[in-house]
Amino acid sequence: MDKYTGKALYNGIAIGKILFYKKDNGNIKKSAVDDINGELNRFEKAKEASVRQLKELHKKAVLEVGETGAAIFEVHAMMLQDEDYNESIRNIIIGQGTNAEFAVATTGNNFAKMFAGMDDAYFQARSVDMQDISDRIISNLMGKSFEITLESEPVIIVASEITPSETIRMDKSKVAAFVTHHGSSNSHTAIFARTLGIPALMGVNVKEEWDGKKAVVDGYTGTLFVGPDEDLVRHMKLKQDRDIHDRHLLNEFIGKGTETKRGKKVKLYNNIGSISDIESVILNDAEGIGLFRSEFIYLEKNRFPTEDEQFRVYKKICERMADKKVVIRTLDIGADKKTGYFNLKDEDNPAMGYRAIRICLKEPEIFKVQLRALFRAACYGNLSIMYPMITSTSEMIQIRKLIDEVKGELKKNGAAYSVPEQGIMIETPAAALISDELAEYADFFNIGTNDLTQYILAASYQNEKIDDFYNPHHKAVFRMIQMVINNAHKHGKRVGICGELAGDSSVTKRLVRMGIDELSVAPMMTLKIRKIICEME
Numbered sequence: 001m002d003k004y005t006g007k008a009l010y011n012g013i014a015i016g017k018i019l020f021y022k023k024d025n026g027n028i029k030k031s032a033v034d035d036i037n038g039e040l041n042r043f044e045k046a047k048e049a050s051v052r053q054l055k056e057l058h059k060k061a062v063l064e065v066g067e068t069g070a071a072i073f074e075v076h077a078m079m080l081q082d083e084d085y086n087e088s089i090r091n092i093i094i095g096q097g098t099n100a101e102f103a104v105a106t107t108g109n110n111f112a113k114m115f116a117g118m119d120d121a122y123f124q125a126r127s128v129d130m131q132d133i134s135d136r137i138i139s140n141l142m143g144k145s146f147e148i149t150l151e152s153e154p155v156i157i158v159a160s161e162i163t164p165s166e167t168i169r170m171d172k173s174k175v176a177a178f179v180t181h182h183g184s185s186n187s188h189t190a191i192f193a194r195t196l197g198i199p200a201l202m203g204v205n206v207k208e209e210w211d212g213k214k215a216v217v218d219g220y221t222g223t224l225f226v227g228p229d230e231d232l233v234r235h236m237k238l239k240q241d242r243d244i245h246d247r248h249l250l251n252e253f254i255g256k257g258t259e260t261k262r263g264k265k266v267k268l269y270n271n272i273g274s275i276s277d278i279e280s281v282i283l284n285d286a287e288g289i290g291l292f293r294s295e296f297i298y299l300e301k302n303r304f305p306t307e308d309e310q311f312r313v314y315k316k317i318c319e320r321m322a323d324k325k326v327v328i329r330t331l332d333i334g335a336d337k338k339t340g341y342f343n344l345k346d347e348d349n350p351a352m353g354y355r356a357i358r359i360c361l362k363e364p365e366i367f368k369v370q371l372r373a374l375f376r377a378a379c380y381g382n383l384s385i386m387y388p389m390i391t392s393t394s395e396m397i398q399i400r401k402l403i404d405e406v407k408g409e410l411k412k413n414g415a416a417y418s419v420p421e422q423g424i425m426i427e428t429p430a431a432a433l434i435s436d437e438l439a440e441y442a443d444f445f446n447i448g449t450n451d452l453t454q455y456i457l458a459a460s461y462q463n464e465k466i467d468d469f470y471n472p473h474h475k476a477v478f479r480m481i482q483m484v485i486n487n488a489h490k491h492g493k494r495v496g497i498c499g500e501l502a503g504d505s506s507v508t509k510r511l512v513r514m515g516i517d518e519l520s521v522a523p524m525m526t527l528k529i530r531k532i533i534c535e536m537e
């Protein structure tokens with residue numbers, strides 16, 4: 001039995017046969033063609049067929065993984081139309097008199113290399129997409145099906161890397177797990193795996209010779225066992241059965257309040273980033289949305305979303321949640337969430353740089369568009385908003401000034417609006433240390449433990465090498481949380497946590513005992529956390 005480790009993207013156990021997935025577009029031969037116009041035509045037809053297929057895939061993906069996840073196929077359709085990409089293919093066909101397959105493969109490789117060499121993580125991720133769209137055109141040129149057929153029994157898909165469109169084309173009921181060498185935990189493939197609830201590992205040194213071998217994926221520890229012995233399979237089967245059984249039992253907590261036996265109530269909300277995620281909020285019976293990461297609306301576009309576009313999204317969320325609470329966090333762009341049209345420069349320490357409220361206050365025209373959209377949407381439900389990365393009371397004073405301007409503008413336009421309840425995210429040590437003073441400027445606090453931990457411990461959560469130093473269970477993190485809770489309560493304000501620590505079941509009881517009022521967790525964690533709280537004394 002061989003054992004390999006990687007980064008687990010989704011907890012769960014899978015037992016099955018390995019299917020080593022290999023792309024077969026590697027052997028494109030260069031051949032001379034006489035009819036250059038005919039070849040250009042073949043390329044155009046294959047491209048049109050690719051666009052049609054991507055539209056179909058987009059529809060299928062919306063149903064399977066929601067609008068945010070599916071957006072990648074719209075991006076692919078746009079990339080197919082990119083003028084530089086098309087021109088390069090046409091130049092190779094005309095200039096070298098070669099077949100379209102060779103021109104597409106060469107251009108695809110060149111562009112993929114160019115993207116891979118860029119500094120920006122967003123553009124690096126586009127390298128795989130470039131390869132993906134080129135493979136699609138080549139398949140259409142060769143008249144080959146781009147479908148991926150899997151065996152009848154669920155298999156563990158092992159590959160060097162898997163593109164989003166490959167993931168979507170697979171029948172997920174036949175996929176027990178994904179194991180890949182390349183890919184980041186923020187890639188679309190990783191997001192799909194988590195949304196679909198399929199155990200997945202990345203960063204494993206995969207080998208083609210494993211094809212057909214029996215294996216076990218332990219998504220809790222990030223381990224792949226190839227050729228497991230009987231004992232291990234039996235042990236893992238028990239763990240898997242327990243998993244399924246536990247998930248079933250949790251359904252009994254649907255429709256119940258979240259309260260300890262002594263009657264201490266905790267509001268249990270969900271973190272989401274797209275309207276389509278609301279289905280799982282409702283399915284898991286959360287009491288509201290505690291963190292809507294509004295930057296995803298900006299990241300999905302290649303230009304600034306307009307006030308009306310944003311208003312429609314926020315209004316829909318409020319209406320879909322009816323009277324339940326919806327907390328929308330204002331734009332938190334920058335650091336690891338970047339998009340080209342903001343023109344953000346590379347920085348030495350982006351997590352400590354130009355991001356979130358700092359951008360909003362330096363470029364108030366961007367911020368005011370969002371505030372107007374939010375104030376208009378507040379008429380349609382139980383909306384609150386909160387501000388990320390606050391470090392001082394002066395930022396809150398500047399925000400108040402902008403709010404006055406926004407109210408004036410809305411009044412002048414005759415728009416219906418309402419000023420929602422406002423909260424401050426406590427995710428910098430500075431905000432925690434002056435939380436007694438900040439309490440005056442907020443209706444509630446929400447502790448962002450992901451950022452707070454990295455700033456307290458001076459350890460980036462994006463650096464694999466210092467994973468051991470990034471420890472949200474560190475004594476210093478808990479002391480700071482306690483300080484924020486005490487300061488909030490002293491001033492009669494509610495305080496919640498919306499970072500990953502909120503969904504960490506090993507500390508739920510401790511947080512409740514510390515006096516936390518609200519927890520906002522991933523939808524899949526809702527019932528597990530409710531059960532723990534309901535069973536507390």
Ligand code: PEP
Binds near residue numbers: 291293427447450498
């Ligand atoms: C956090 O920092 O804990 C948080 C919830 O914000 P982000 O979107 O940066 O994870």
Ligand code: MG
Binds near residue numbers: 388427448450451
């Ligand atoms: Mg944060």
